[in-house]
Amino acid sequence: MADAMKIRAQLQGDMADVKVLMFHPMETGLRKDPVSGDVIPLHFIQRVVATHNGKTVMDAQWSQAVSKNPFVNFHIRGAKAGDKVAVSWEDNKGEKASIETTLN
Amino acid sequence: MSTKTQPALNISSRRTFLRTLVLGSAYVAAFAAGCLRPIQLLAAEWNKAAFDAKVLAEALKNVGATSATESDQILLKAPEIAENGAIVPVEITSRIPGTQSIYIIADKNPQPLVAIFDITAGMEPFISTRIKMGESSKVRVLVKAAGKFYVATQEVKVTIGGCGG
Numbered sequence: 001m002a003d004a005m006k007i008r009a010q011l012q013g014d015m016a017d018v019k020v021l022m023f024h025p026m027e028t029g030l031r032k033d034p035v036s037g038d039v040i041p042l043h044f045i046q047r048v049v050a051t052h053n054g055k056t057v058m059d060a061q062w063s064q065a066v067s068k069n070p071f072v073n074f075h076i077r078g079a080k081a082g083d084k085v086a087v088s089w090e091d092n093k094g095e096k097a098s099i100e101t102t103l104n
Numbered sequence: 105m106s107t108k109t110q111p112a113l114n115i116s117s118r119r120t121f122l123r124t125l126v127l128g129s130a131y132v133a134a135f136a137a138g139c140l141r142p143i144q145l146l147a148a149e150w151n152k153a154a155f156d157a158k159v160l161a162e163a164l165k166n167v168g169a170t171s172a173t174e175s176d177q178i179l180l181k182a183p184e185i186a187e188n189g190a191i192v193p194v195e196i197t198s199r200i201p202g203t204q205s206i207y208i209i210a211d212k213n214p215q216p217l218v219a220i221f222d223i224t225a226g227m228e229p230f231i232s233t234r235i236k237m238g239e240s241s242k243v244r245v246l247v248k249a250a251g252k253f254y255v256a257t258q259e260v261k262v263t264i265g266g267c268g269g
Contacts, residue, residue, distance in 0.1 A: 015228065028236070030214065046150050050227075057226040063155045065210060065218040067191045067234035067266075074221075075228035 004097035016079035020087045026068045047090045163217040169253040178256035189237040189266030198229035198247045205248040212241035236266040
């Protein structure tokens with residue numbers, strides 16, 4: 001799922017400023033299809049994990065109330081050029097995606 | 105004589121058999137428990153009880169935060185007026201030493217708990233994201249540090265709700 005995510009990480013001294021965009025509908029289960037009138041089932045990212053050189057630095061649990069196409073920005077300490085930063089997500093239907101970038 | 109020893113032998117072999125069975129199933133259980141753990145590689149399970157909670161008090165109880173100290177060491181940036189409840193930017197910085205978790209809650213959402221971010225010492229206690237709000241309410245940020253909860257809130261006025269529609 002190459003198009004499921006975007007990541008940008010910038011080194012600021014020894015801190016990495018990481019911005020991630022995930023392409024996901026984040027359906028609340030409250031919305032109705034405008035044509036059929038059927039309720040669109042709950043479909044949302046439940047888990048987001050960020051790693052720094054393979055070590056988990058952030059483990060997030062989400063509800064359906066995170067906005068559609070979720071955006072998250074976080075800062076990793078003790079980062080240097082060449083370090084790898086990866087982010088992965090899993091939704092309530094078991095769909096997954098991940099992305100990795102190298103700091104420079 | 106044979107009628108005397110025969111039952112004795114039977115009993116003892118049955119005991120051995122039962123003991124083996126009990127020990128065996130204990131090993132199987134231990135093995136299963138030990139084996140299942142690495143599969144659930146992520147630290148905690150998705151906190152269904154807390155996320156499903158329909159009222160604030162219940163959500164707070166389910167994350168273990170029935171009491172939280174107000175803190176000006178939590179910097180919460182959110183708009184005073186959000187034109188669109190579907191995209192409300194929220195930025196949190198915690199200056200509380202040893203921040204382990206950051207919780208985002210929208211008090212009056214159908215399910216108030218929005219997100220939990222567990223962070224390690226390898227992260228700055230900073231999170232910026234975008235959330236949905238069904239109606240005007242307080243945005244509540246809880247910070248867990250050294251097992252204690254701290255809280256900061258901000259009122260956000262929502263012009264158009266972002267949960268249904």
